[in-house]
């Protein structure tokens with residue numbers, strides 16, 4: 001008999017169990033619940049006397065509280081170790097679950113609720129909860145500086161719960177600007193939500209471009225408040241209806257991309273990309289690399305080496321590749337004006353894995369919009385290529401050509417951004 005999970009999606013608390021089920025390969029039947037009505041019926045209150053979702057109905061009886069449910073689902077297939085086997089690791093799972101719930105999510109939820117009009121808006125209180133959330137994020141950020149996962153070297157239910165606990169905040173108030181001091185939290189969050197098991201359940205996540213505006217509607221009376229569901233992750237990505245009604249200035253028409261306004265260059269990015277893609281491997285040096293340097297225009301373009309700063313955290317090659325793929329996906333907005341090769345390199349068998357890359361950008365500096373919008377940039381050291389230095393030029397050639405070794409390290413994989 002399939003387990004039944006009561007609670008409509010999108011809802012981060014419901015997602016926790018559904019994602020855990022994806023990892024352990026358990027099938028769960030989702031039962032939508034209309035909040036405000038169905039969750040207050042005598043039948044529902046028998047499942048959860050608190051009248052809240054989610055509730056999981058198991059053959060032995062109902063369970064409520066989203067974290068308890070996600071842990072239960074994780075333990076259904078002990079061999080997967082989504083809930084780890086060792087006592088110490090189990091305690092660490094609980095530690096991060098409780099920490100994210102109490103020190104981050106609770107505060108962020110209050111912040112969102114005040115802005116959404118589910119609680120009276122109080123600027124002083126908002127400042128206090130933001131400060132508290134920042135303290136929690138700082139602790140998490142420091143811990144994640146040298147780690148991909150919260151516990152051990154693979155995903156556990158702690159990662160599912162913590163990522164889901166960040167989700168509503170990311171969609172409403174935790175803009176990339178606010179999270180700038182916490183690059184490891186940001187990297188961690190996007191790495192998790194881009195895993196297939198997450199994506200299947202929650203789809204694409206959109207980060208709030210600006211802090212959710214304060215709703216003009218007065219906070220609902222407690223009774224009506226009960227009827228509202230917690231911020232709905234997918235819909236929250238779009239402005240809430242209240243936001244449309246308020247006095248927030250309407251966004252100005254999109255300004256022209258400053259890179260389109262640069263003086264024309266004889267080098268055409270698309271021509272280079274075509275040459276790169278269409279040259280046969282055997283002719284690569286002779287045709288593509290020679291063609292590249294023949295057309296390279298240092299007045300209209302610049303080349304940059306990048307090195308991932310936290311090599312020691314790259315203990316698995318597939319995770320390192322995911323990290324690079326995520327970075328390149330997030331650079332989509334600058335695709336027209338950029339080209340890159342990113343190599344995953346292994347100094348000794350089994351890692352840790354280095355990430356070394358070369359980027360070609362339109363303009364003589366790294367574009368400001370890239371520095372402003374891509375948090376990944378801070379995870380790398382950047383150095384402008386001196387094109388008059390033959391060694392540096394040769395390193396560019398290596399990254400373009402993908403030989404078996406680069407910088408004396410074995411090439412595991414090279415990803416191209418074009």
Ligand SMILES: N[C@@H](CCC(=O)N[C@@H](CS)C(=O)NCC(=O)O)C(=O)O
Nearest residue numbers: 013035052053054065066067226230
């Ligand atoms: N701590 C609970 C929170 C549950 C909760 O607040 N659920 C909300 C939806 S996310 C709900 O059912 N609200 C309806 C109500 O309070 O009437 C958990 O993690 O499961």
